[in-house]
Amino acid sequence: MKRILQFSLITRFFLAAFILVTLAGCKKDDEDFEPRLFLENQAFSVANTSSKHTIVFLTNQAWQVETDVDWISLEQTSGEKGKVNLSFTVEENDDDERTGKITVSANGVTQQEILVTQEAGNRDDIYVRVDGTGEGYSWDDATNLQNALGIAVSGNTIHIAEGVYTPTATVTGGDPGDAGDVTFEISKYVRLKGGYPADATEGSEASPHQYRTILSGGGVSYHVVTVSAPKTEGQKVVLEGLKITEGKAGPATSSAKINGTSFRRDYGGGITIGNAVVDILDTEIVDNMSDKNVAGLYAFGGSVVTIHRSKINNNSSAGNAGGVWISESVAHMYDTEVKGNSGGTAAGVHGYPDATVNMYNSIIADNNGRSYGAAYYIRQNSKGLLVNCLIYGNTSTSANGGGGVMMYNNNEAVIVNTTITGNSINGPGGGIYRRAGVNKVSIYNSIVSGNEQKGDGPDVDVYESDAPAPVVGSSVLGSVAYEANGEAIEGASFDAGTMFTEAYVPVGENNPALEHGMSADDLVKLGSSLSPAVESSLITKDLQHNSRSGLHAMGALADGN
Structure with missing residues (x-):
């Protein structure tokens, strides 16, 4: 709509x-x-x-x-x-x-x-090929993607065959003379489903990994995809089985106004989502750029974005936020990786301001920053939840701190069954760093150890001397292991160099991360007490969906088998 x-x-x-x-x-x-x-x-x-x-x-x-x-x-x-x-x-x-x-x-x-x-009530499916010239209501009469978006009404599914698709239409409120304003605009509550073979016929099934459906901005479009269908109760846009690539957000601070919402040209090279509800499934948002901020995915203006089994990788921003920026919006990410992105502040994931960023069974790795927060950064009255997440290999050349998790100016974060290790920065808190205001962090059944930071400081650090201490239960911070009540376990010591495999699975005798973690029953109780609550079927498994039953393993990976 x-x-x-x-x-x-x-x-x-x-x-x-x-x-x-x-x-x-x-x-x-x-x-x-x-x-x-x-x-x-x-x-x-x-x-x-x-x-x-x-x-x-x-x-x-x-x-x-x-x-x-x-x-x-x-x-x-x-x-x-x-x-x-x-x-x-x-x-x-x-x-x-x-x-x-x-x-x-x-x-x-x-x-x-x-x-x-x-709009009309026609909810027939629409079929798309790269060279489609038909009306679009069957594979035999397939149309092109730009026309499909034009004729679609809410409730349509647009089936897209493999191939490379480049936008040709100017975004609503855009400048027809500006090539950067050309985009695939989704203004109705439709599902775009890619991954069909080029010669698809009636009954063909989608296989996105086999048949690549690529939406490319050609290095010109400010946004490859623009989702402008505003929030309406019970309605959502679905993007499935796509590769969104080669967008390039511009340097100018200017906007195209759609439905009263200003879509900035300098944010969101891959996809920009304004005041919309969107599900992203089995999709890659990769190799996009921005001459200003956030090269990959930008969600703002009260959006709600849910991401499953997707990749937001190798996006590069001249300013802040290489991979993801959630602004005054909510994001839920499941089984998703955010890897190899680069930017200033928050090279990987950025929640600012008044954002909620919840991640489950996900990986944030190898992102390279130049300022605050290399991996996961929430700022200004934002909230975060990390469950079964692995955060490693993130770097920042800045002395501002925050290699794994960074919190700035009155935020709350809950970290459960998560491993934060192998991050390297030139400032404090290579694992977790808090600065400005009151930033509350709770760490349960997790490992934050083996990170590199300035002056051989602690993996978990804070700027304010009077800051509230982290809530810690059944976790390892640095070399110290803690009981469920937050007390250090006498005689227990963790060594990230010898007590992890190369894949960051805890191993070895006398490893407190294998002996003092929470039981499955304890995790169920914890999950029900959180907001949002975490289902028992999720919290009692690890990053790879292996069962934690019978184990007392901390961190994202409970079982290397």
Whole structure:
């Protein structure tokens, strides 16, 4: 669905409208004043499903609203002067595209109209080949990808055969004269499913690893993929079996406005997601660049992104965030790797500001930074959860600190069944580093050891002398092993050089990481107490989905077999 908010009144004019309404409210008799009515939303394009939307307007008079169609229901039909947020609901559409009108009146005199366009109810699948020229509703009559996105309606699945696809259409609100504004824009709640053979026929099955479906920006597009379908309850975009590559976010701080959301040209070379709900499955976001910030994936503006079995690798940013940047949004990553990315701050994963970044059974490795936080960095009122994660081989040339996990300015992180080792930085806290404000970290059944940091300091470090101590249970920090209650275990010592295999599996006799870890039952209790709760089927297994039953192993890898 694409909801187009047309702001015909600039900010100054809207402010002037508010002043007029306020002044009118100071008079005894509203009828002495000319009715004023200012609309924020003058047109809506809505999905074919049942959905709820909001009209925003200002008026200095009592108001009335009506509609000329029966498939639009209004929450109210009249009210008092002031700023109004009026909800309306559209019914599901199973037929052709249709339009309806909502009329807003001030004191029964001044009127303005809002056009509501609802997309058609055709949910037939669409089929795409590189050289497709047909209508797209069968493999025999396949179309091209750009046309498929244009004809798709919410609920469609677009099946895409192997090959390299390059965008040709300018993003909504973009500059037709700017080649960088050419992108694959997803403005409806559709599923893009790649991995079909080039000669696919009816009944062909997708195999993304065998048949590569590549969406390429050709080193020109600011974003290879732009997801602009705004959040609507029960709806989401799905990207499956794709390779998204060769995007290049630009250096200029400018934006294309879509649905009232500003999509920055200098963020998100591979994919940018604004105020959307997106599932990414079995997809690679690789070898993208940015002349400014975040080369791989950028999610912002209240987005919710869930990633399964994917790779965000080898993306390179001239500024901050090489791989992933989650801004005022939520990300859940499962069985995903973030490897070989480069950037300034947060070369791997960046959550800032007011972000939530939860990772499960995932790897963050070999990312190369030049400032704060080489691997996983959350900042400014953000939250993070790491379960069954392996964080290794990340580096930073900066003295700012934070090789494995970095927290800056009032954040909370919970780390469970995770191994943070082999990270090397020129500052403090090669494993975990906290700085500015109150940063709370809880570490359970994890290993943070064998990292290199400035001055042979501790693997887990903090800038403020009065900072709260980490909550530690059944974990190894540096060479010290801790019991469930956070007390150091007398006589127990961990040596990352001899007590890990090359794959970071704990091994050897008298290894506290094999003897003093949490039982499966204890992990189930812990998982149920966390927010969000972690299912027992996940927390009682390791990174490779091996069972922890009968073991007391700390870290991401409980069993090397």
